[in-house]
Amino acid sequence: MGQALGTAQGSDHAAVPALPARGKAGPRKDGMAILGEVLSAAIATGFLVWGLKITLSYMDPYREQRREAKRQSQFLRQRLGRNIELNEFEMLLASxxxxxxxxxxxxxxxxxxxxxxxxxxxxxxxxxxxxxxxxxxxxxxxxxxxxxxxxxxxxxxxxxxxxxxxxxxxxxxxxxxxxxxxxxxxxxxxxxxxxxxxxxxxxxxxxxxxxxxxxxxxxxxxxxxxxxxxxxxxxxxxxxxxxxxxxxxxxxxxxxxxxxxxxxxxxxxxxxxxxLPTKAERTAILRRYLLRHQTDMAALRQAGAQLAEDEGGVDMDLLLNTPAVGSAAGSPGALDVVAAATEGYSGSDLMELASQAAQNVLVEHWSSHDSSSSDRSKLRQLSAADLLRAAKDVQPSVSKAQEYNQGLHGSASFDAGGNSNGAAGLAGxxxxxxxxxxxxxxxxxxxxxxxxxxxxxxxxxxxxxxxxxxxxxxxxxxxxxxxxxxxxxxxxxxxxxxxxxxxxxxxxxxxxx
Ligand SMILES: Nc1ncnc2c1ncn2[C@@H]1O[C@H](COP(=O)(O)OP(=O)(O)OP(=O)(O)O)[C@@H](O)[C@H]1O
Ligand SMILES: [Mg+2]
Missing domain, CATH: 3.40.50.300 (P-loop containing nucleotide triphosphate hydrolases)
Incomplete structure (x- = not known):
């Protein structure tokens, strides 16, 4: 019995190894399959979320601002030397x-x-x-x-x-x-x-x-x-x-x-x-831009531009507001004449005028000289005459506004700026x-x-x-x-x-x- 049992057990035992092996292989395989499924689901979800995020970020009206804000807030933190916490809208404003x-x-x-x-x-x-x-x-x-x-x-x-x-x-x-x-x-x-x-x-x-x-x-x-x-x-x-x-x-x-x-x-x-600037103020504004032009020319020379010492700069008559060369003693300074001729010009108009005049000198030089030839003539300086010529092309924008307003509303001329065509025409x-x-x-x-x-x-x-x-x-x-x-x-x-x-x-x- 014990033998038989033993035999039976033995024979059972002989058969058993196969069973547990089968039994164990099954769950492992299922486990692997489940793991695989979970992994692929996770990857698919990841892709989906990533895709959604990308799509949403493209739909975000503040996308560019947010990016700039992030950069700016980092910069702000560095600049301030302290960590300021910014909320979402402050971040947008940071740019x-x-x-x-x-x-x-x-x-x-x-x-x-x-x-x-x-x-x-x-x-x-x-x-x-x-x-x-x-x-x-x-x-x-x-x-x-x-x-x-x-x-x-x-x-x-x-x-x-x-x-x-x-x-x-x-x-x-x-x-x-x-x-x-x-x-x-x-x-x-x-x-x-x-x-x-x-x-x-x-x-x-x-x-x-x-x-x-x-x-x-x-x-x-x-x-x-x-x-x-x-x-x-x-x-x-x-x-x-x-x-x-x-x-x-x-x-x-x-x-x-x-x-x-x-x-x-x-x-x-x-x-x-x-x-609008008064005459004295127009003189001051013009002089500032002319001086800046002188400084810029000096910087250009330093940077290696082939220009002589006074080439392309500003006529001294203009800078010092002395009477133009050849004019009678006691006559008004060159810059004064330009300022008098530019009544009604705003600061912005005056900057435009000075820029136009300076560029005209350059264009004139280019059109009358062959820069490729060895005979390279000197670039002349900016004079009062250049500014006065440019004044014909650059019209004061406020007088345009005045014309427009008068045409549109029939408003009376108004002189809050103090010039005859001052802030005139500012309807209302x-x-x-x-x-x-x-x-x-x-x-x-x-x-x-x-x-x-x-x-x-x-x-x-x-x-x-x-x-x-x-x-x-x-x-x-x-x-x-x-x-x-x-x-x-x-x-x-x-x-x-x-x-x-x-x-x-x-x-x-x-x-x-
Ligand atoms: N008093 C001034 N001195 C020097 N530059 C001036 C002066 N006024 C205006 N400008 C020049 O004109 C440009 C435009 O000026 P700004 O933008 O400050 O005008 P604004 O009064 O704000 O005009 P808007 O009402 O159209 O906004 C300036 O960048 C500057 O170059
Ligand atoms: Mg402005």
């Missing part, structure tokens, strides 16, 4: 941030606008650099500065120069970025502007073409989302009073100020009209004056400073400026209109007291009444 070290414009590069530059140094730059002084209720830094005036007069240039000089990060906000078609995002973008500025402070939030974003509210066609975005912007702007954001300044520029919402105008505590200027007057009377300070001396109240200024046809730049300050029946001397005295009050308060940090 719009200019490092003050990379802004190649300084206040000295701006020709003219001396009064505005001086004011900016005292009322904006100083408070930004001395936060410990400007921390009381009345001594506090200015929160909003607006530059308005005709196109090409240097408003954007001025804002950039201020950011560079104050060593503030410059957050360049464009209306198109905020009011993107992804309406739901507008508010988040706006919040990000202020939170990013607070993280980067001292910082300047610059809104170019303010009128495109902060337009008058309440138009019938206005979308709800746009309205909310504007309200949110103003609320956040008001909320910057605390410890965070204390050194954040909102700066705006526009050439259509009458389109800007009154509540927004009121928040710009300092408002400067950047009008009366509306602007009314809006600014409203903002001035209701604001802490609605001072509208301009380039020089005399000051007028809103109504008087409007009346005067619409009829002015001569001379230099008028200083327009919009304040309480002077009633016609009040004794003029008394009104003038009143204005003077207000003016002195503003000057005193202004020198204490920009606040006034």
């Amino acid at each position: 719009q941030v200019l490092n003050p070290r990379c802004i190649d414009v300084s206040l000295d590069d701006i020709g003219g606008l001396e009064q505005v530059k001086e004011d900016m140094r005292l009322k904006v730059l100083r408070p930004l650099s001395e936060p410990d002084t400007f921390c009381t209720t009345l001594w506090r830094p200015v929160k909003g500065v607006l530059f308005y005036g005709p196109p090409g007069t240097g408003k954007t240039m001025l804002a950039k120069a201020l950011a560079a000089e104050s060593r503030c990060f410059f957050i360049n906000v464009t209306a198109s970025a905020i009011m993107s078609k992804w309406y739901g995002d507008a508010n988040r973008f706006i919040r990000a502007i202020f939170t990013l500025a607070a993280k980067l402070e001292p910082a300047v939030i610059f809104i170019d073409e303010v009128d495109a974003f902060l337009t008058k509210r309440g138009a019938q066609s206005e979308h709800e989302a746009t309205l909310q975005a504007k309200t949110e912007f103003m609320q956040l702007w008001d909320g910057m009073e605390g410890a965070r954001g204390a050194r954040v300044l909102v700066m705006g520029a526009t050439n259509r100020p009458w389109m800007v919402d009154e509540a927004v105008l009121r928040r710009f505590a300092l408002q400067y009209e950047i009008g 200027m009366a509306q602007l004056m009314a809006a600014l007057a409203a903002s001035a009377t209701s604001s802490r300070q609605g001072a509208v400073a301009s380039r020089n001396g005399s000051r007028k109240s809103g109504a008087a200024a409007t009346a005067a400026t619409t009829t002015t046809t001569t001379g230099d730049v008028e200083d327009v300050e919009v304040g309480t209109p002077v009633p016609a029946d009040v004794d003029r001397d008394e009104a003038r005295r009143d204005e003077m007291y207000k003016f002195i009050g503003k000057m005193v308060m202004g020198s204490m940090g920009g606040a006034a009444f």
Whole structure:
């Protein structure tokens, strides 16, 4: 039995090895198959996810911005030497941030606008650099500065120069970025502007073409989302009073100020009209560009260009503003003559004119000399005559705007810039004056400073400026209109007291009444 059992066991045993072997091979094979299936499913899912990610990233409207933002935020981290955490929208905005070290414009590069530059140094730059002084209720830094005036007069240039000089990060906000078609995002973008500025402070939030974003509210066609975005912007702007954001300044520029919402105008505590340059300012702007041309020519020579010492540069008559060679003693300087002939030209027009004149010299040289021949004549210098010739081709753009406006609206000529064809033709200027007057009377300070001396109240200024046809730049300050029946001397005295009050308060940090 035991034998039989043993045999049976033995025979069973003999058969057993095959069974377990079969039994074990089965699950292993299944296991391998399952593993294979899992692996292939994982790979397929991986490909699917990757494909989806690629597709979605191509569909992402902010794809390029995101990439740039990533680079910029890395740069910001390095630049600041600290790790600032940026959220998704701040990252998108990071690509719009200019490092003050990379802004190649300084206040000295701006020709003219001396009064505005001086004011900016005292009322904006100083408070930004001395936060410990400007921390009381009345001594506090200015929160909003607006530059308005005709196109090409240097408003954007001025804002950039201020950011560079104050060593503030410059957050360049464009209306198109905020009011993107992804309406739901507008508010988040706006919040990000202020939170990013607070993280980067001292910082300047610059809104170019303010009128495109902060337009008058309440138009019938206005979308709800746009309205909310504007309200949110103003609320956040008001909320910057605390410890965070204390050194954040909102700066705006526009050439259509009458389109800007009154509540927004009121928040710009300092408002400067950047009008067309006066004759002296045109001289200063032209001289700056001519000097720069001299410097560039010297750099070209140093870089190995085959040019003689004075070749291709600028005639000394022009640089020193001496009377042109051959002209009678006591006659006006060469640059003076050009400045007199370019009334109504903006800074941008003058740059274009100087550039055109310099290029004409080069073109003339190329067309009259065979550069391949050994007899290579000297490239002549730029003279006053070249500038005057170029003035025939480069027309002042503002006079074109004037013609257009007069044709379109039949508006009377207006002389906010002080030149006979100054900011003339800026249609709706009366509306602007009314809006600014409203903002001035209701604001802490609605001072509208301009380039020089005399000051007028809103109504008087409007009346005067619409009829002015001569001379230099008028200083327009919009304040309480002077009633016609009040004794003029008394009104003038009143204005003077207000003016002195503003000057005193202004020198204490920009606040006034
Ligand atoms: N006062 C100035 N001094 C030197 N250059 C000037 C001056 N004003 C304008 N320019 C030149 O004109 C260019 C355009 O100026 P800017 O963009 O600042 O004008 P803007 O007032 O902002 O015009 P817009 O209202 O059309 O935006 C500047 O880059 C600069 O080269
Ligand atoms: Mg501009």
